[in-house]
Amino acid sequence: MTAPRPGDPLLDGPHDPEHDPRASYVLEPSHVASLTGRIVATTGRTAEVRSPVNDAPLAHVPQSSPEDVAEAFARARTAQQVWAGTPAEARAEVLLRFHDLVLERAEEVMDLICWESGKARTHAFDEIGHVALTARYYARTGAGTLARRRVPGVVPGLTRVEVNRVAKGVVGVISPWNYPFTMALCDGVAAVMAGNAVVLKPDAQTMLTALLGVELLELAGAPRGLWQVVAGPGPEIGGAVVAHADYVCFTGSTATGRRIAAGCAERLIGCSLELGGKNPMLVLADADVERAAEGAVRASFSNAGQLCVSTERIFVADAVYEAFVDRFVARTQALSLGAGTGWGIDVGSLVSAAQLEKVTAHVDDAVAHGAAVLTGGRHRPDLGPYVFEPTILEGVNPSMACFAEETFGPVVALHRFTDEADAVARANEGDFGLNAAVFGRDAAHARRVARALHCGTVNVNEGFAATFGSIAAPMGGMRSSGLGRRQGAEGLLRFTESQSVATQRLLPLAPSLGLDDRRYAVALTAALRAMKRLGRA
Template identity: 45%
Template sequence: MSLPRRLQERPLPQQLLTELQHLTTNYSTGSLDKGERKAVHSPLFEEELGWVGVGSEEDVDEAFRRSRQTQKAWADTDVKQRVKVMKRFHHLVAKHRELLADFIQLETGKDRTAAFDEVLDVLNNARYYSNNAPKLLATQKQPGAFPLITKTHLQRVPKGVVGQISPWNYPLALGISDAVAALLAGNGVVAKPDGSTPFSNLISLYLLREAGLPKDLLQIVTGSGRVVGSAISERCDYLMFTGSTKTGKILGTTVGERLVGYSAELGGKNPMIIAPDADIDKHIDTIATACFSNSGQLCVSIERIYVPDAIFDQFITAFRRATESIKLGSGLNWDYTMGSLIGQNQLDVVQHFVDDAVDKGATVITGGKPRPDIGPYHFEPTVLTDLGEGAELAEQEVFGPVVYVQRVRDVEEAIEQANKLPYGLNSSVFGQPETAQGIAEKIDAGSVTINDGYASTWASISTPLGGVKESGVGRRHGHEGLTKYTEAKNISSQRIMPMRGPSWLPNKYYGTLLSSALRLGKALRFLP
């Protein structure tokens, strides 16, 4: 793997880069033995960022073989020892946060703040699950069928080897945060990062190894979704996927036919509602951030805003001003607030949505154009209104810095419009607390953020997060984000006498005895 000189000269250990090359060569995929490589390019400059191997089904087989062989001993390792490994990983991520942010920016072209959001997400997940895993995974005593006679325990058993397929838009956060929970639960992991952003995963693997994670437990196989992703879904004991709804349905069919568990965060067309009593001037910069953070390449970012007629003109004026104050830029620094799109394909997609909307009558309030003067894949933050009939932008996810603002009669129409699409990932409401809370409770979405875009719900890591309708199944974060990677095993033992009663009791009296015991248990509050 080759890296730009400016990164090689950073004061962080050259050993880290050397080991990363070693991991790329030896652990990302076995296809390197055949000389098959894929170049990785950065959106920030023309030179090649590096390369990875092109994985095959045989590579996936080998990855699962290695992980399964190691996972058995890892599952038998006391959870407190697993926690020690993850806490050391947490420390290493914090120590190397600048290097991690550098790689995220190099791979994605995003701004430094968005890159650090990823680092913080990994730290939050590692800390939360390290602190809670011993309690969540401990064998728990449960009420038995009969007090004193039946003893029942719930045991949490690892699934085995978890498959993970992660996207390019948040390569570190979505590439390792879910794996943290799976590993702490006692599983192995075979992961496929997106082909354009593999290095954040490889650095995570390096740091986990440094923290003491057993060799071969976490396997990374680079390659195409069609080959590597499909092979992972056909071999894993549980699948964690983040990506499009279309691909999610295909993978869901594959794992469903195998009766394997599945968690997926899929597409969205996230709405925002501005209540009539919202403090627009106070929140307008936050509203702009909710739409244009990470250049809109964010599963939970806002793409449509509904504003009651009474405050529409005030809002659109303020929103335009806030949008135009966003500073576009490029480079490994904090000097700008919005970076690049991931590449030419995404730039073309964004331009198509804008052109289609304009052709069908939409008004461009601000933006709407690429900015090659800043970088090859930069696009202006764009606000549209007056969306015409049939505009693709109305219902399809753009995944770019484009949002449309729609005038509505009142809050009731805004809620109706927000709920009409088949998606339900994230949503946002701005208004006075009581008003916003009432609106939030009527929105069909896995998360609703009041007086913020998405950050507070995403960062509230103790609460499960995910989509409804066509935006996903399962949850990450919270207790469920860990326990979903386990099987619940019921272990019950019977004492004193069998459930059917003592052998000397005639069968015809069994029902009477059972009914009396149940009534007594309820009266004494032994039973619910």
């Protein structure tokens, strides 16, 4: 992949790409063809992908039909039958090579992430780190987690029990646009480590980034048929993914997640769903104001707020409210905005016109109903088609759309509190429960507050990165924020079925040695009492 050179006729207008960060980005045609050639698609239809950086075309992506989805699953099943018999240690070696390739090709991957999603390069790097961490974690721990294990049998010495972990088969992954590299790969990496194949349907806006990830995985040694890719609108082919998968991973809206869960329930297959959030942050009375303000900026405005675990509500204790607001506003106003692929941009672009419309509507509605804009609140077309200023609102109330609805943009509302228990109760309001943050100098007390929050992940003195980057810790939502967990042992074992194999020795679990039914029951009762006295589980 190369950037265009000055004078290249494919440049979008007269921009010099060495000086204009919004100059068009052109992929090598042969590489585009190689990437899109991985898509299982026979319809003859294509969809144009345009960059939110400057609205320039990036590629025409072949579109799949439901029949193509069925074919992708058939191919994946063939490959999975061989892969399931590959030792876990050999699968781990593939993931370790993938880890190295992701780091070696990081600049290229970040370029493509920026051009397809519009995010700042520093947040594109977050994806590089997360995918590498995920691959390494499962490569190092996967064999042990999946290993056959012994558990106690019903009769000590007579009953031997082993528990095996059996791969589900073919996992369907439906990934979003906001983190196009990590969300397309992190679930599938664990699935592959567990012995499964994958059929991936990335979001239409970020197909090329996902395809580049699959290319790197195959360069690392994964069999080509093991990871299939389909493309098309969710309403057209999403149902086909659910209809053929043995397990489904979905990251996206709660409304779509509910439909996927219903489809999985109909087929009696499992699913894991990371859905929406209206994530709270609590700044306690003893918080380090400067640290809390810095954390709030990253928690609220990373990836222009287009992050499932992004903070959208901040509850601040009276004792530090004024000082916190002063520092939070000042730090927000110091952020650099823009659309491009270079370092130095703090807040990048929204991904699309639809996302810009939603963010603008939430801010306009809040202002119309009496909220105050402390900073931001404006679309900045001078910086990029969909750039919107980081926005801090005060006075948000239930009459406003942004009070309870997820904005999924660079907009955060401030709320003052006097009583800590009341702040916890307000933070727990609503149906969501994905991520939260607590800032306070007394870390032990902050952790106690964290345990009272109804969220799947809670960060103390950090916004989201501490839990998100700790791959050994499970991550997911409560309530309407989802089902299941990615990361940690849970994130691997979800892709397996447990199989118990018990071997009975010498005596059957039935009357024997001349005992009739009654005397057998008496003997078994005595044995049960003895095992309790011995402390046996």
